[in-house]
Structures are given as C-alpha cells and as structure tokens.
Amino acid sequence: MKRFLTAALFFVGLLLIWQVLYSLKLWSPVLVPAPLDVARFIWDYTFNPGSAEFPNDSRWKLFRAAGITLKRLIIGYLIGLSAGVPIGMATARMRALRDTVGVLALGLQGLPSVCWVPLALLWFGQNESAMLFVVIMGTLWSVILATETGVRNVNPIYVRAAATMGSKRLHTLTRVILPASLPFIVSGMKQGWAFAWRSLMAAEIYVTILTGFGLGHLLHYGRELNAMEQVIGVMLVIVGIGVAADKILFSPWENFLHRRWGTSG
Amino acid sequence: MAPRPDPAPLMTLQQELAPIAPAKLAVEEVSKTFRTGKRVVHALDRVSLQVGEGEFVCLVGPSGCGKSTLLNIIAGLERPDAGRILSGGVPVGGPGRDRMVMFQEHALFPWLDVMDNLMFGLKLKPGLKDSERREVAMYYLNLVGLERFSTANIHELSGGMKQRIALARALAPNPKVLLMDEPFAALDALTREQLYGDIQRIWLERKKTIVFVTHNVREAACLGDRVVLFSPNPGRVQEEFRVDLPRPRDINSAELAAHSTKIMRALKGHLETTEEPAE
Numbered sequence: 313m314k315r316f317l318t319a320a321l322f323f324v325g326l327l328l329i330w331q332v333l334y335s336l337k338l339w340s341p342v343l344v345p346a347p348l349d350v351a352r353f354i355w356d357y358t359f360n361p362g363s364a365e366f367p368n369d370s371r372w373k374l375f376r377a378a379g380i381t382l383k384r385l386i387i388g389y390l391i392g393l394s395a396g397v398p399i400g401m402a403t404a405r406m407r408a409l410r411d412t413v414g415v416l417a418l419g420l421q422g423l424p425s426v427c428w429v430p431l432a433l434l435w436f437g438q439n440e441s442a443m444l445f446v447v448i449m450g451t452l453w454s455v456i457l458a459t460e461t462g463v464r465n466v467n468p469i470y471v472r473a474a475a476t477m478g479s480k481r482l483h484t485l486t487r488v489i490l491p492a493s494l495p496f497i498v499s500g501m502k503q504g505w506a507f508a509w510r511s512l513m514a515a516e517i518y519v520t521i522l523t524g525f526g527l528g529h530l531l532h533y534g535r536e537l538n539a540m541e542q543v544i545g546v547m548l549v550i551v552g553i554g555v556a557a558d559k560i561l562f563s564p565w566e567n568f569l570h571r572r573w574g575t576s577g
Numbered sequence: 578m579a580p581r582p583d584p585a586p587l588m589t590l591q592q593e594l595a596p597i598a599p600a601k602l603a604v605e606e607v608s609k610t611f612r613t614g615k616r617v618v619h620a621l622d623r624v625s626l627q628v629g630e631g632e633f634v635c636l637v638g639p640s641g642c643g644k645s646t647l648l649n650i651i652a653g654l655e656r657p658d659a660g661r662i663l664s665g666g667v668p669v670g671g672p673g674r675d676r677m678v679m680f681q682e683h684a685l686f687p688w689l690d691v692m693d694n695l696m697f698g699l700k701l702k703p704g705l706k707d708s709e710r711r712e713v714a715m716y717y718l719n720l721v722g723l724e725r726f727s728t729a730n731i732h733e734l735s736g737g738m739k740q741r742i743a744l745a746r747a748l749a750p751n752p753k754v755l756l757m758d759e760p761f762a763a764l765d766a767l768t769r770e771q772l773y774g775d776i777q778r779i780w781l782e783r784k785k786t787i788v789f790v791t792h793n794v795r796e797a798a799c800l801g802d803r804v805v806l807f808s809p810n811p812g813r814v815q816e817e818f819r820v821d822l823p824r825p826r827d828i829n830s831a832e833l834a835a836h837s838t839k840i841m842r843a844l845k846g847h848l849e850t851t852e853e854p855a856e
Contacts, residue, residue, distance in 0.1 A: 472654050473684040475672040477698030477750065487697075491688040573687050574732030 342540060349541040350548065357545070374530070378549060381516065381526035384440065388447025389508050393501065396452045400459025400500075401485065414460060421453035425511035429519065439523045446515050450508035458500020462493025495573065498565045505557065513550065527553075590709045593751060594716055599786040600665035600675060600753035602628040602651065607660035609646055609812075619811030620646040623660065626805065626814060633780055633787045635801035637794055637840065639848060643812025644790045648758050651788060652678045664754060674702060677752040681759040683739040685731045691718070691742055692727040698750045717745040720779060737768035741775065748783060757789045761796070770828055773799055777825045794844060798837040799828040806840060808847050816843050 327347050333339075334346045357374040403414040428449040429442075436442035466489050474488045490497075515521070516528020527546055534542030569575060604626040611618045620643040628634050636644040649655040651662050653672040662669040664676055677698075685694050695714035699705065705713070718724040721741040726734065734742065740760055747755060761769045777800065780787060791797050797804045798820050808815040820836050827833070 467682075467684075469680055469682055469684045470686060473678070473680065473686075474697070475654065476652060476674075476676070476678045477746075478672075478674050478701040479697075483701070488686070492686070494688060572690075572730050572732070574730065 342538060345541040345544065350545045353539075353541040353545040354548070374546070374549060377525055377527045377530045377546075378553065380524040381512065381528065382553065384443040384526065385447055385508060385512055388444045388512075389451050389505060391444070392448045392451025392504060392508065393455055395448075396455025396500075396504070397459050397490075397497065399452075400456040400497075401463050401489065403456065404460040404463035410460070413456070417453045417456040417460075420449070421457055425450035425507045426514040428511065429515045432515075433519060438519055438521050440521070443512060443515060443521060446511050447508045450511045451504035454504040454507055455497070455500045458496050458503065459493065462496025462500075463489055465496065466492040494565075495569055495575070498562065498569060501565070502562055505561065509554065509557075590705075590712055593705060593709065593713055596782075596784040597751055597753060599631040599784050601630045601663075602626075602754060602786060602788065603663040604628075604647065604651065605660050605663065607647065607650060607657045607662065609643070609650065609655070609658050621650075621657070622811035622813050624812065624814055625660075628786055628788060631784050631786055633789065633800060633802045635789045635791060635797035635804045636807060637791055637797045637804055637844070638807030638812075638815075639809055639844070640792060641812075642807035642809035644807050645758055646812070648678070648756050648788060648790050651754075652676055652756050654678070674698070674750045675752050676754040676756055677747040677750060679740075679743050679747045679755065679757045679760045681762050683731075683736075683743040685739060685743055685746065687731045689731075690727075691723070691729050691731070691734075694731070694742060695746050695749050698746060702750050714745075714749060717749045718742075720748070720782070721745045721775065735768075736764050737772065740764065740772065744776070744779070748779070748785075753786060755785045755787045757787065759791055760789075762791070762793070769796075773828055774825060776800065781824065794841045795828060795833070795837040798833055798840060799826050804836075804840055806843055806847075815847055818843075 330347050334341070334344055338344075354374065357370050358372060360368075360370050362369040399413065399417075403409045403417070425446065428446050432442040432445040432449075436445060470488050470492050471484060474484050479488060512526075513528050516526045517532045520529060520532075527550055531543060531546040531550075534540070534546060604624060606623045606625055607621055608619075608623055609621040611620055618641075620641075624643070624647060626634075626647075636647065638644050646655065650657050651664075651669065653662075653669050653676065664673070669676070686697065689697065692711070692714055695717060696710060699710040699713055700707075702710075715724060715727065718727055721744055723738060723741055723745070726738065726742075731739065731742075743760070761772055764772070773796070789797070789800055794804075798818075801820055804818040804820060805814055806816045806818070807813065818836065818840050820833075822830075822832055822836070
C-alpha cells in the first residue's frame, strides 16, 4: 500500500508540474497543451458519439487503432518467438548451423530493425504483411541468439542426470534443455519484444498502412493537424501498452524465474 | 457399467515400494583413454571388478585414477574403449533405470520444485498411475526425512538437504544399483556425518548394490563393505580391503580408524613409489 501511495504521489506530482508549466504560459498552448486537454482527447476518442455541431463519431477510435497495432505486434511476435526458439536450439546443438544461421542471426540482430521497413514496403506494399514482416524481423534474431546462448549454458550435469532417469532426445530437449535455458530465453523474449515494438511504431508513423490505421498513424495524424493533445494522448496510450506488456507478458515469467532460481530481478 | 480390465499391466504400489533384488555388477577388462590435444591419459587400464548383490563398495584413490570414469561407464554415461559392464548379467549399453547416479553436484533441476524433481524419473517409469507416483515420491521424501519440503524450491534448501533430495530422486525409480560420485565432498563435516548415518540406514532398508566413489579414505572405510584402492596413470585396481565392522558405523570410532589408517598407508605408499621417478 505504501509503495502504491508513493507511486501515486509521484505521478500526481508530475501532472501538477505539467499543469503549472502550462498555466505559466512559458510556451504556446499549441506546443504544451493542458493535461485536461489531453484527457479530453482520450475521452473523445473513446466515448464521444459526436454532436449536431460536430457530427464526427469518434467512439472507440483510440481502441480500434490500438487493436490494429497490437494485432500486428502480437501475431508477428508469436511467429518470431515460435520460430526463434527452435532455431536457436538447433543452432546451439549443431555446429554447422551455428556457423551459418548463428552468424547470420548475429549480423541481423545488430541491424536496427526499423531498417527492415523500406524493404518490407517494397516487397509487400503498404499492408499487413509488411508490418508482420517488420515485427518478425525485430523479434526473431534476438530470440534465436538468446536461446542459443541459453542452451549452450545449460549445465551438462542436468542432461546426464536426466539420461540416468530414462529421458531421451525429444524429452530431454523439451523437459530439460528448454526449461534450463529459460533465464536466457526470457531476456531474449524481452529484447525481441522491445525491438519489434519500436520498429512497428516507426513503420506506422512514417508510412500510411492502407489496410488499417494503427496508433502510429494516429500519432502522425496528430502532428499533421498540429493537435498536440492528440500526439501526447496517443503517446500515453503507447506507454500504457508497453507497461501492460511488461506486466502481462513478462512479469509471470520473471516471477517464475525469481521463485525457482532464487535470482533477484 | 462393468469394470474394464486395464490394457497395460499396472504395477501395484506395494510392488513398486517393495525392495527389489539388488543386481550384481561385473566390470570386465574395462579400458578407457582420453585424448586432450597431444596428451593421452589412460584413465582405466583393463580394470576388472566384481560387486556382489547388495554389496556396498567404495572406490578410493588419488584424483586422476579413473574411479569417476569407471562410475560413469557403469552408469552408461560413457562408453569404454574396451571391455564391458554386466548389470545383473545383462551388458550395459547406455543409461538405465536399474542404475541410478548421484553426482557430486546435486544436479537437481532448479525449474522444478522438490516434488517434481522426484516425479521427473517416476513419470518416465511406465506402469504406475500418477497418484501412485506421488505416493512413491512422498515415501522417498519421508525416507530422507524431508517430506515437509515437497513444495520447496531447490535454491531454498541447504547443501545437505539438496543432497538428500538428490538421493531420494535417485532412489525413487527403485534402481537395483546406486552409483554415487563423491556425493558428500562439497558438504561441511557435520552435515556429512549425518548423511553417513542416513545412507547406511537407507542401504540397510532398501537393499541396493552401491558403488561409492570418494577420495576420502575414512569415509570409504565407514561406508563400504569393501574398499577398492585405485592407482593412477594408468588407472588400475591396486588393492582391496574388506571392512568387517558392524553397522551402523560411527566415522569417529577407533576400530574404523584402524581400518582407514591401513588403507591410507597403502595409498601413500603407492603414491611415493609412483611419484619418485618423476623427481
């Protein structure tokens, strides 16, 4: 409870400072909108059915945009993850693969994943496939490398102990090597998520994806309209999604690692 | 509805928990060499050894004498270059549930809790229902006195407790042979003494053939019916000692000291004769 109060106090303080800065009118309200303006934007884009004056039904616009973005992100991420883990395990265990696919992964992981955007647009066009491709490229290489490192760091005694208990190939792979490399895989998952999220946002902001307007599009549109409350409002939603992803996707894994391995973090 | 007969012959819990006849082990002319770069190490040179049913044999010797290698070969984790191992008359071709190993490191899986560590091997053993497997696991947790820790995480246990759980995990599939590779070497003296008591009690209760590798001569004399002294370069059986003391034995007793002194003298004497030419 005390921790919650501390955090609440901190963020209320931030809002207050923001409000004070706005009230001092140091900058034009076009550049620094009031917190309430931002809140109103979020409200409008969630609940406002429009009126006679402004017959513009903007209900759930923010949610729809977030949904489109999240769909791209989650589908691409899951594909990257479910391909990356087995590939990483294979590269760890086969020297030939490590010298080929492993080196490729190392090289491409160093490439900022936003660099895939131009290629994806030329290959696929301004559509969902291009976005999926960008997200997958952001996820895949990190996951491959982390899994490979994890598998190669598995204490061989676990495999030997499992062998004496009757564990063989696939059983050993899925019940011993995979869980034993989990600490590495989870950090690779987090990195892959971060890369995918950033590159997807970049792609959505700079290119109009004709098959669906995501959060990045909304953000970009806010700039075109000089609507700072929209820019900041969408940014807040993006931050919120990042925090939620951390809590929903990664916290359970990290708690598991913390509980079982006794590591702090 | 009439009860259907089970398709697979299910083992009853009583059968599973009953001590099974321990296997006789035969090591026949086993040789093993390791090459590391240009160096060739003759870890084992035509070693033969018979271990009787239910016998507790300790292998001692200086490091590099091949005693751990022999244990791994008996376990089926390594292959000999020549010779073979018979377990209960059957040639060993790989790891098997009839021969379980306890390692110097506990080798418990940190991603599983205590109960699931014991269940790992039991789940791989056919013919039991899952509820029965849990009962078997609890039986062995009881045997090592840690039934209260069934849901504990591995990192929460002390070193001695970890080795007790590792012992329970090795016993759980009810092997005929238990192979122990310096299992107490990393523990403090007090914990070790408790475990000497435990292992003797469990050995008497569960009737296993045990091969126990150690470099601690006193430990070997305390635990073994027989102590086999290995010599290094190449690894060979140098001498055997019978320890005919009643059990349970106390590691601090004078009779035991007499035995261990005798073995120690043989070990040192051999080291001197082999190390002199090197100077």
